[in-house]
Amino acid sequence: xxxxxxxxxxxxxxxxxxxxxxxxxxxxxxxxxxxxxxxxxxxxxxxxxxxxxxxxxxxxxxxxxxxxxxxxxxxxxxxxxxxxxxxxxxxxxxxxxxxxxxxxxxxxxxxxxxxxxxxxxxxxxxxxxxxxxxxxxxxxxxxxxxxxxxxxxxxxxxxxxxxxxxxxxxxxxxxxxxxxxxxxxxxxxxxxxxxxxxxxxxxxxxxxxxxxxxxxxxxxxxxxxxxxxxxxxxxxxxxxxxxxxxx
Numbered sequence: 704x705x706x707x708x709x710x711x712x713x714x715x716x717x718x719x720x721x722x723x724x725x726x727x728x729x730x731x732x733x734x735x736x737x738x739x740x741x742x743x744x745x746x747x748x749x750x751x752x753x754x755x756x757x758x759x760x761x762x763x764x765x766x767x768x769x770x771x772x773x774x775x776x777x778x779x780x781x782x783x784x785x786x787x788x789x790x791x792x793x794x795x796x797x798x799x800x801x802x803x804x805x806x807x808x809x810x811x812x813x814x815x816x817x818x819x820x821x822x823x824x825x826x827x828x829x830x831x832x833x834x835x836x837x838x839x840x841x842x843x844x845x846x847x848x849x850x851x852x853x854x855x856x857x858x859x860x861x862x863x864x865x866x867x868x869x870x871x872x873x874x875x876x877x878x879x880x881x882x883x884x885x886x887x888x889x890x891x892x893x894x895x896x897x898x899x900x901x902x903x904x905x906x907x908x909x910x911x912x913x914x915x916x917x918x919x920x921x922x923x924x925x926x927x928x929x930x931x932x933x934x935x936x937x938x939x940x941x942x943x944x945x946x947x948x949x950x
Contacts, residue, residue: 774806774860775799776891779898779938783883785946786905789873790881796868803862811853812870815882815943818851821875829858830867880947885940894939902931902946914945 778797783790800806814822827844846856860866874881888895904911906929913919913931921932933944 773800773802773804774808775801775893776888777865777896779885779888779895780901781883781899781944782901782903783881783944783946784903785876785881785908788876790876791873792871792883794870794883796870797865798860798868799865800860800863805862806860807857808860809855809857811850811855812846813853813884813887814872814874815884816852816874816877818848818854821877822872823875824871824873825854826869826871827854827856828869828871830869832865832867879949880945882946883944885938885944886942888938888940894937895935896937898935898938900933900935900944902933903928904931904946904948905929908948909950911946911948914942 775798776796777799778795780795782793784792798808812827816822818825825846827846829842829844831840831842842858844856844858846854848854858866883900885898900915902913906924906927908929911929911931913933915933915935918933918935919931920934923930923932
């Protein structure tokens with residue numbers, strides 16, 4: 704009888720924990736999927752002895768309670784600095800929680816080439832304009848590499864909070880081209896309101912071409928460098944940002 708009571712008590716505690724747990728939005732710095740995290744439900748299932756279900760299988764039976772559109776991906780600004788065999792990327796993202804709920808943002812960042820062979824000096828910084836609730840304004844985030852072309856990370860966003868995410872990395876270039884992936888924006892199910900790209904390349908690069916020539920708004924020249932500025936409104940692209948040149 705005592706064992707039975709303990710099992711019932713444990714079950715009640717688990718249910719209470721789930722009821723107050725922070726929901727997890729799979730939403731770029733890109734969304735992994737459109738579903739809410741099903742881990743709490745898997746935990747209950749395991750405790751009841753039915754067996755541990757995989758995240759993938761459980762998604763078939765658990766519809767998203769909060770779509771990724773609950774958190775807006777408002778703006779993106781990217782600096783791309785190209786040298787002979789190197790690309791330096793500094794990308795900035797702005798997100799807005801439109802709800803009165805806390806969310807755990809479960810994001811990934813994609814690369815056009817293998818991380819192991821091409822990418823180095825990766826860093827992710829979370830900036831909270833209002834740091835009263837967290838104590839720190841700038842917070843470095845840890846990431847995992849579960850895919851040779853993607854890094855995965857997460858953070859919490861409070862009700863109605865607006866936050867900024869900064870991603871930095873250096874990529875080795877093996878050809879006369881550089882690519883920055885933006886088609887994953889579509890996982891947000893709505894366009895990014897505004898996006899800007901600044902591309903810096905040596906002036907002696909021949910015939911530079913861009914996949915979004917029609918979005919070029921400004922070109923300047925500074926000390927052996929050509930700087931191109933691209934601007935997008937309501938960005939919802941069918942192709943990635945590609946730069947190529949000839950010797």
